[in-house]
Amino acid sequence: MIDRRLFQLTEKKNLILLVVVRLLNLFSSILLWWTISIELSNYFYTKTGHSALLVSVLFGVCILKIILSKCQEILTFRASSELRLHLRKEIVAKSFRLGKSQNQLPSSTLAQLSVDGIEQLEIYYARFLPQLFYCLFASFMIFFTLGMFAWKPALLLLLCMPLIPLVIMGVMKIAKRILSGYWTTYTDLGVKFHENLSGLSTLKAYNQDEAKQLEASSNAEKFRKVTMSLLSMQLNSITIMDIVSYCGAAAGIGVALFSYQQGNLSFEGMLMFLLLSAEFFIPMRQLGSLFHVAMNGISACKKLFDYLERTEPAYGKTVLETPVETLKLENVSFSYSENSPALDSVNLSLAKGEFTAVVGKSGSGKSTLVRLILHHLTDYQGAIFWNQTELRQLSKQTLLQHALLVDNHGYLYPKTIKENLLVGNRHASDEAIWKILDKVQLTSFIKQLPHQLEEPLYENGGNLSGGQRQRLLLARALLKEADFYLFDEITSGVDLKSEKIILSCLKELAKTRIVLFISHRLYNVLEADQVFVFENSHLVAAGTPAELKDTSAYFKDYFEDEQVLLSGGTEF
Template sequence: VNSAEIVQMAGEGVEQLETYFGRYLSQFFYALLAPLTLFLILSRIELQTALLLLLAVPLIPIVIMLVMLVAKKLLGHYFAIYYGLGDSFLEKLQGMTTLKIYQADQVAAEDMDREAERFRKITMKVLSMQLNSTSIMDIIAYGGAAVGILSALQHFSEGSISISGVFIIILLAAEFFLPMRLLGSFFHIGMNGMKASDKIFAFLDLPEAEEGSKVLEAEKLHISIENLSFSYEESRQILHSVNVEIPAHSFVSLVGVSGSGKSTIAGILMGKNKGYRGSVKINGEELKEFSSQSLLSHITLIGHRSWLFQGTVRENLLMGKSSATERQMEEALQKVNLLSFIKAQGGLDMQLLSNGSNLSGGQRQRLALARALLHDTPVYIFDEATSNIDAESEEMILQVIHDLAKRKTILLISHRLANVVDSDSICMLKNGSIAEVGTHQDLLARDGSYAELFREQEELEHFSETQRKEEKIHEEE
């Protein structure tokens, strides 16, 4: 389910649901009880007239149901455009920075104008339909009241009803129909609420993925991946019969170009990507048999977009280990060369903005790594953890990874091959399959896909370094 739909459902959807239960349903029950109550009162005065008024009341909901049948297609189209407009608006709002960068905001605004105009037109059609149905309901309501009044006058002329009884019927005849008539005017609110409830309850009723109940207790974890296949969609398979061995306390790297399936494997190991085919075993037992809580307490994932929450540095670090002492937190910050900076900014009580936006990209990643170190799990997965950061932070993070590899199991995922040369084993992914496995020297000697990609990156980095030196010399001159 996309994020735009969730946001719209949690905001406007819940608001419509509240209106549905607070206004529409209360009016619905009132519209049922009011005519029955009035019938009981007026039947003591004149039964035939009261019965006539009561029998005319159901004509209004019959009109409503007929309108719904006729307008079903129109309403379906209306809600499709309505929710589509909300999704489109939220998506463009989330991507506003990108739109500005590429100067595409004007085009996006024009798209929104066209969508808004489509919504205006379909809304006018729905309101026109409602107006027509309201006119019919008015005719029934006031026509039914008139019939009741005429019936009362006839019985008065026959002498079967008193003058006070006639006045009571005249005053209350319209009240038979007005609650149901008002319910008809709430038709739009009711439809919005029902549609919102359908979406919310359909979301809440989505089946939960089956989860195991076994608990991981060993500190040394041997991970074995055999014939692993995975696809996000039936037509787009990401992994094809992947085989990888990650022994306990080993340093294994997954490399390959973007889209080769590296992060998908990390998601499977973390229990996020369900529905894989093949076998993923931890210490000889299938991954699916373990509870997610057990997996997360033994495997830590550090990605290139680890989130930092608004609050203090202390609060963010305590997420890694709630019982961590101040000394332990400072030691973790020292390992990522961030302690002196944090102390200069107020220490562990330094305030962070949402996602650490008052830190540089490298500082954010190093703080996320310090939090991960406090988590202290047997297995660490680094998924492009050194992407899009400065060279100093990249070097620092790689040093921490190599230190961790001496006592932990490390799975390093990287598109930059220079980062994985010291790995115990390197698995080269290509088009969702393992193309080569071996140490850095072995793979270079084979002169295959790994060696070709390594040379390409080396030449590119050498060219970039030469360019930087030339620019520096030119600036100095």
């Protein structure tokens, strides 16, 4: 029920002070009830009272309780805000450290954890845990107070107290099963909703939006049923806790009245039992209510720490002092699961001055190759050399400095064109920017804009065409001046004009850099200096396009099938 890892993230001072303030609040309530009992007892027996004293105590206790309640709110806010801020910093830092490794979560799941998950955890940490410790001390404080008047009724109340935690423990066993399914269903629903929203235009184009709507409705209904099951369990347990609380209080009051009738309890003590018997169960009853609210936080806590404890990519300490001029893979294999290798015994080499392309159908291992070369996937067999240094020995800074991946998932920020380009090189001058824009043939387009380089972009380049957006991403990559460029399906979804411009830029770039171009379309790589062909996780052919047409049956058949689909010829 208590995850000690939470206390390692934040200081425990606020939680301790919160428990102390609540105990002081309870002490002031006991003092108030005791004063009222004394005054009523005096009035009952002597028909006299100290009204001035009673009013003074009432006024003083009310002021004190107001101050303590305000302090309680402040401490609760501090504890919760400290936890939220610290956890969100940890999650963001962890996401950057994991990068695009295989241990990274989908963006939608990560967003749910860092927003809803932490908000649920805040209730568990800042409200439930202080209430839990408060209950332990409050029960004994009230027990010792009532024990001064009559120990038997007080002991009866104390013995009834563990029944509520026993109910909570019983509910916990059921809740773990329900909550695991609840949170999994919730995150899966978020992932699918994000996917459907991202691909809405595609679904509309293929008239599949209605089918996805039915699927989403089915998933939402499944989540509703899990939620209702959780609420039903919570309501049933609340009913049981109410029965225990009311029966325990009634039993304590009954025994106190019987003791008073037998002359074993004073009138003052009987009044204290009447006033404090209900108070005796209130802390534990509040704990039960908070427990139901905090159950989601308990589940979220596990998910959050599972993410924070995921294995991060290991980097070496070697720093390359010279540019990367060669890259070599020796007998490299990698599997996402034991039974299905994504790459199997791959040997290839890349060199500066060569335009190298990798082709293959979907699922052949092209993207896995890219992720391995960039150290996004680390658990591989074999060796990958940058110059003469094995990839595992290189520092993270070296990898980020010398290599760059450009794909069709690049993001353009809702800022100016210049600000987006400066992400690639923040020290680039306007002259350098215009020179790069001229290479990707965007100069004339940008110069006709009202603010030119200062023209604001919509989110992810929403006010650009697909080809313009991709060429702008290419321009930003060229500004970085990396030694090694990997282009993964960068021509996917662009118009023919932009495609030709992009391929021309890559060929020119390959004269002075290592360039690896990934594509599943063969007509894009006809001017490459060398082509590696992948099929079913294996490197099945390598050579120039002309050589492969004559020597590789797979390459020739693949190319001819593609030309048929494109309604083109088969001539090079």
